[in-house]
Amino acid sequence: MPLYDCMLLLKPHVTKEALMDLVARVGKHAHRRNGVLTDIKSFGTVQLGYGIKKLDGRYYQGQLMQMTMMVTPNFNKELHYLNKEDRLLRWLLVKHRDVKFGLDLMSEDDGKGELGMFSRSSLFGDEDIDKDDDDEEYEVEEEDSKTQ
Structure with a gap:
């Protein structure tokens, strides 16, 4: 299974409990598909280069989370439920390539x-x-x- 980074940009006012609930949901979803969550990083509140407009206003800050996981390649198609998540500003799934150093x-x-x-x-x-x-x-x- 390839390694993926799931980047989650949440609204700045989201509580830590709600943030961890969302991360746990994505992790459980990966686990149900025989995936493994290898790393979770929180970058805290970050300043955005431009405002992201949502129904409840425009956001210039966000809480950034990174989840590294080993999942099947069709896992990206299964994350469509994140589009309806009110707490999220943006999300992105990036595949690690075979890079050697x-x-x-x-x-x-x-x-x-x-x-x-x-x-x-x-x-x-x-x-x-x-x-x-x-x-x-x-x-x-x-x-x-x-x-x-």
Whole structure:
């Protein structure tokens, strides 16, 4: 099962109990579909870049929650009940892609990819820097000015 992030932006006046009730409903829905809730993060109250207009007014702040879960790919279609939720301003389900970082990326293709173009010494600064290259550039300019 792939990993998904469910982002929930709730109205700023929603109580913590109502917020946790909504998160629990989404988590139970995932559990009934043989999914696993792996992480829950609360970002608190965030300022929005623009006002979100709802029937009861325009909102410039919201409470942001992130739920990370492993669910089946058709889980996105089953979250249609969130559209009718009065406490929500917006919701979004984002799929994690197979992204590799650091040494996992290097070991995958044995360093023959983009990172393989660089030698170890150039990546970690182990090589000595030639300062003569800069001097040669100035010497050439001086010779040109003497001949003129």
